[in-house]
Amino acid sequence: NAGVTQTPKFQVLKTGQSMTLQCAQDMNHNSMYWYRQDPGMGLRLIYYSASEGTTDKGEVPNGYNVSRLNKREFSLRLESAAPSQTSVYFCASSELGVGGEQFFGPGTRLTVL
Amino acid sequence: TQLLEQSPQFLSIQEGENLTVYCNSSSVFSSLQWYRQEPGEGPVLLVTVVTGGEVKKLKRLTFQFGDARKDSSLHITAAQPGDTGLYLCAGGGKAAGNKLTFGGGTRVLVKP
Numbered sequence: 001n002a003g004v005t006q007t008p009k010f011q012v013l014k015t016g017q018s019m020t021l022q023c024a025q026d027m028n029h030n031s032m033y034w035y036r037q038d039p040g041m042g043l044r045l046i047y048y049s050a051s052e053g054t055t056d057k058g059e060v061p062n063g064y065n066v067s068r069l070n071k072r073e074f075s076l077r078l079e080s081a082a083p084s085q086t087s088v089y090f091c092a093s094s095e096l097g098v099g100g101e102q103f104f105g106p107g108t109r110l111t112v113l
Numbered sequence: 114t115q116l117l118e119q120s121p122q123f124l125s126i127q128e129g130e131n132l133t134v135y136c137n138s139s140s141v142f143s144s145l146q147w148y149r150q151e152p153g154e155g156p157v158l159l160v161t162v163v164t165g166g167e168v169k170k171l172k173r174l175t176f177q178f179g180d181a182r183k184d185s186s187l188h189i190t191a192a193q194p195g196d197t198g199l200y201l202c203a204g205g206g207k208a209a210g211n212k213l214t215f216g217g218g219t220r221v222l223v224k225p
Contacts, residue, residue, distance in 0.1 A: 004155070035215075040122060042201055042215040043156070058212070090155050100205075101146065102213060104155025 001026050004105035006091050012111045013081045021076040021108050023091030031094045032074040033058075033102065034066060036087040043090065049074055081112045116140060117204055117216035125222045126192055134187045134219045136202035143206030145178050145185045146213070150199040159187075192223045 007022045025032065030051045035043040035058075045058030049068040063085060065077045074093075078085060088109050092102040120135045136145070144163045148156035160169050162178035162185065169176045173196075175188040189196055202216045 040217050042117075042119075042217040043203075044215070045212060048212065059214075092155070101158045101161060102156075104157070106153070106155055 003027065004091055004093055004103055006089075006105035006108050008108060009106065010109050012113065013078075014113050015082060017081050018077070018079050019081065020078075021089055021091075021110075022073070023075065023105060024073045025091075025093040025103070026072065027093060027095070027103065028071070029093035029095045029103070030071070031100075032068065033092045033094075034064070034074070034076045035090045035092065036060065036085075037090060037107075038087050046076065046089075081110075083112045086110060086112045116214045117202055119200075119202060119216035119219050121219060122217065123220045123222075125224065128193055128223055128225050129191055130223075132189050132192055132221065134200050134221070135184070136186070136216050137184045138204060139183065140204070141182050141206070142204035143182070144204070145182070146203045146205065147176055147185070147187055148201040148203060150201060150218075151197075156199075156201055189221075192221075194223050194225050197221060197223050 004025045033048040034046040037043050044060050046064050047058055047066040049055045052071045055066050067075045088107045090107050091105040094100045094102045117138050146161045147159045150156040160176045165180045165182045167178045173190045177186050200219045203213045205213050
């Protein structure tokens with residue numbers, strides 16, 4: 001099992017460009033999450049999907065959109081990237097609902113110039 | 114202001130020394146998780162504590178959940194270079210909107 005996979009691993013964008021971060025899990029988990037990690041800030045939740053067909057805003061949703069494509073895949077889209085969105089983005093999934101153990105992908109390091 | 118405050122933010126010690134990391138909040142959590150993250154990777158769960166006063170041991174790591182379920186600590190005995198990493202606490206339950214909320218992390222460096 002690959003666990004949680006994310007693509008791409010690295011990306012550099014110019015201000016105003018758009019892109020989609022892809023995430024997939026093969027553990028048959030119901031819940032999936034997108035976080036951003038900035039120095040000293042821990043992990044901040046952007047959006048989550050408690051189950052297939054549902055998505056909800058987290059702590060820092062502005063500037064992002066998500067799509068729960070199916071049970072396996074959860075994508076994060078930046079419509080018009082800004083330098084403040086420079087960060088490391090992690091996708092995670094969990095089996096026992098949104099408060100349970102979360103399994104993380106390796107992250108995407110995004111730089112917006 | 115974060116819901117969960119971790120201290121210290123950074124800790125550098127020599128191999129063989131002991132260390133303690135703290136995770137504090139004014140809110141009550143139904144569960145508290147500790148994760149370790151190594152450079153270039155995602156966090157990996159170490160332990161979950163759910164009962165006030167609970168103590169769990171994982172080899173040289175001891176985790177404690179406060180009696181009031183508002184705080185937790187991680188103690189490492191005889192630290193080794195392999196313990197180097199970012200330690201994150203995460204609280205779950207109503208205080209976190211039934212999601213997980215993470216602390217800011219403690220970066221630990223164990224020098225040989």
